Amino acid sequence: MTKVHPNAAAAAVAELRRAEFPCAGGARATEAEVLTVWRKSLLFNGNGFTVYDSKGNLVFRVDNYSAGSRGEVVLMDAAGRPLLTIRRKKLSLGDHWLIYNGEEAVNPRFAVKKHAGLLHSKALARVTPCGSGAKSCLAYDIEGSYSHRCCAVYDDRRQQLAEIKRKESVHGITLGHDVFRLIVQPGLDASFAMAMVILLEQMFGSRGSLLKG
Template sequence: MYIASFLSEQDPKSIDISQQAHRRPLSPATDCSPLVEYDEKSTPQRFIRSGIPRTNAVDRQRSRLFSPPVPPPSPAEAAPAALTVWLKSLLFNCNGFTVFDSKGNLVFRVDEYARSGNKGEIVLMDAAGNSRLTIRRKKLSLGEHWQIYDGEEAANPLFSVRKYVKFIQSNSKSLAHVSPCVSPPGTASGSDGGEGFEVEGFYAQRCCQVYDGRRRVVAEIRRKEDVGGAAFGLDVFRLVVQPGFDVAVAMAIVIVLEEMFGSRRSEFRV
């Protein structure tokens, strides 16, 4: 737990919008005082309590006062998921990943023994050790081609990830293309449009973005900020996942990027 708290700092507490609204002083246009109307015969103005407005201004005031309030969005639904990824297994003599949430809780893990016979296959597990996704390298394919499966027993892949190949010198930031093989739950609804996702950036510098078919960022890899004078290297970084996109799928994409462009990319090769 010391490692988890060291790698993940607490996020700022979400602001209670409803409490803010109660504390904010009301303007005259939204004051909850009784409705008033203007009596043209009075000089100066005389305000008479009435339940029947006679002017457009009072109509607008009544509409503002008595229209049903719009509930604020839930902070859990609106806020992106900020994960801390550590390129290290918590088990001795293992290679892998350890992933914490913003509160320091273990979320995902990958434990691969250095001399295991499961080369070319990586299993993403949750904190309890249950298999979430399996990443397998496709054999006999041109270029690097990885597939993401649901659990360990699924026969059909959910996603196919191909490394972007630059035949000529180019300034393109494209790293890989993620194609959905099916329409799994948990991915951004209506975001891929059958076109899949593009991964762009520089993984070696821990600066990558995952774009959907509408060029919206659904996941992002960032450098870990220094905390309390402690500098983090490339083995510790952030994974920020937007609402509506499955964090397990985002983590699987990170694992594939490590296999394609990371310093340990030969450890799981066939």
């Protein structure tokens, strides 16, 4: 069986950085980062995600507390420190969300809107920058099929910056929809790419919403 659980010893001593919120070109990595995303919370009977790097170390987690705030999800690092908060935009037409640094409730960094076009369109969502620094950041398009775990994030120059793919075992057997790969190219912060996964789950997931309300 393919390993999806973390390297517990390494996770216990890891001192993970608090990621800066991304604009294209902001990441320091020189090669693609391959993450394993598990559609399962570390909390018993909780909804969420658990994310590991290529060495099996825990890097991100999302836990949905039933008594938590309605209409928001917090992406945390392995130690439980908040990196990004996703909140549903109130009083908006269609499916519309805002992304904030940490647990801030003001000055959102990005707005994400579900594509409302034709049924067979490949476009899933559009990500646009907010605030005074918006002009220095790129917009992003998410295309493909999240239900098939086959989609990608593109910048406004059509460069692919992140990809969601089905994960195979060492024997070449394709695993289920709850375990998949997130491949993040240099130039995009991995926490931002994971925020896109959370939003796609909210928009197109079949197992219930992480965001309530």
